Structures are given as structure tokens and as C-alpha cells.
Amino acid sequence: MIGFSLALLTLIFDQATKIYYLFVYDLPVREPVVLNPFLSLIVVWNRGISYGLFQQHTDLGRWILIVVSIAAAVGLSFWIRRTTAKLLAASLGLIVGGAIGNVIDRLAYGAVFDFIQFQIGGWSWYVFNVADAAIVAGVIGLLYDSFVLEKRRKA
DSSP, X not given: OHHHHHHHHHHHHHHHHHXXXXXXXXXXXXXXXXXXXXXXXXXXXXXXSGGGOSOOOSHHHHHHHHHHHHHHHHHHHHHHHHOOOHHHHHHHHHHHHHHHHHHHHHHHHSSEEEEEEEEETTEEEEEEOHHHHHHHHHHHHHHHIIIIIHHXXXX
């Protein structure tokens, strides 16, 4: 239950922040918005996957990313249903919610709306959104579960 609850919360929070910054706050007109020395709000339309990898500039490429993301979310949802490990379920839920949030962007806008820029000095490390942060947190939790907790469960 925790996995699906986190997936839903992640999806809602992701879409709410994107809708707010796109249509209410009107970030495309106000950018850049410097929050502190490390965080700014800017508009980046990501046509690839995390870190801008595998950029797709055709409809076919966009639809391939949509189908792969949906398939991953469905597969991970089956995994959530089968697991009894809470951290594993939570981690998978974060990944599923983030994947679905980014699929909605691809369907609605043709690309994923990224708007949170992490930077140090003049070096911009990453522009992301809530879905991306949830996916990264989910992968970290999944790795921790696999390499640390799984060994404890077997012992």
C-alpha cells in the first residue's frame, strides 16, 4: 500500500508544481528566478531522459520514450504488489509516480518540463523537476535495499 500511495503523492505533487510554475507563476516569462546561491528556477524542455540523455526530436522518439516509461511503470507496479519490504515498495512507488508524471508531460507538451536548477558558482549541474527527484530518490532506495537490506534479510 505504501508504494502505490507514494506513487500517487509523487504524481500529484509533480503535476501540481509543474502546472503552478507553467501557468500560474508564469515561469517562462519570469525566468531565471534565483532562490539562493545553489537553486534557481528556469525553464528547460527535456526531450530525452534523465540528465538530458537520449534526446528525441521526432514524434517516433517521443512515443518510444512514452511507451518505455509506461511499460516500466506497469512492471514496477507489479513488483510493488508482490513485495512485503516497505523501503522497496516506497522506492518503487517513487519511481512509478515520477515516471507517470513525466509521461503526462510528454503527452501534454511533447517534452518534460524541468525547472529546478541546481548550481554551484557558475557551474550548472542539473535541471530537474519533482518527478526526476523522486526517481533518483527511488533508485537510491532501491540500491540500498538491494545491497544492504537484502543481505540482512538473507542473514
